[in-house]
Amino acid sequence: MLQLDIASKIADLVLEEGRALGVNPLTVAVLDSNGHVQVLKRDNGSNGMLRPQIAQAKAWGAVALGHGGRLLAKRAELAPAFFAALDTISHGRVAPVPGGVLIRDAEGQVVGGVGVSGDLPDNDEKCAVAAVTAAGFTPDAG
Template sequence: MGLKLEQAQSIVTAALAYARAQGLKPMGFVVLDERGALRAAAVEDGTSLARWKVAWGKANGALSMGVSSRKLHEMAVERPHFVAALGSVFDAGLVPVPGGVLIRDAAGAVIGAAGASGDTSDNDEAALLAAIGEAGLGS
């Protein structure tokens, strides 16, 4: 069925709430559908100018390769030339560090990806995992 706008918006809203509850630095969140189209995004006051682009790169890399950006990071450590070359293949780029996760429906099908940037990569990822779970979806 695909990722619904309401689901994408709820992920952003829940991720923002998580970030504030945890006292994270100002964050940027991006949610893409299974086609890679933007469905929802938000960038908090006080973030750097390109924060949303980093979040986009994490989500786009995860969606394009079918794995989390954490896994892309592991791949980059093991095969740096391969992951570096992916940047030239993906028009929208990729950022191979934690903070980009796949979004799955109840059947386990990938229906999108979300990216976060602003705090540590681990905290970026944690905000998304909590938000996706709160939206009733999997990662």
């Protein structure tokens, strides 16, 4: 189980990593293993009305499908009809792009997911991976 204080720490670490890398201001969502939002934070200047929803959709898709956003993006290219159906089934809650990262514990179990939005998807993913690692978990970006 991902504790609230750890989820908040991961979100803070994402924002710190983004600042250290000099990327655009970020929005981060940390979800538990059931896909429920535990923490949602926006850095100062993280503009765009949809940033929170994009961050949540990156994390939710990873948790719901058990794969990081990078692998989901590859699968979406190979099976566009399936992902179009998945969009309908999930009510638009899946964003199959880099920036959605699973959080795995020492035993390899998924304890949550983190989604980041605000910069290029590769940079969003870098910040999520660095934060999950710094918090003592194993990131799974796909």
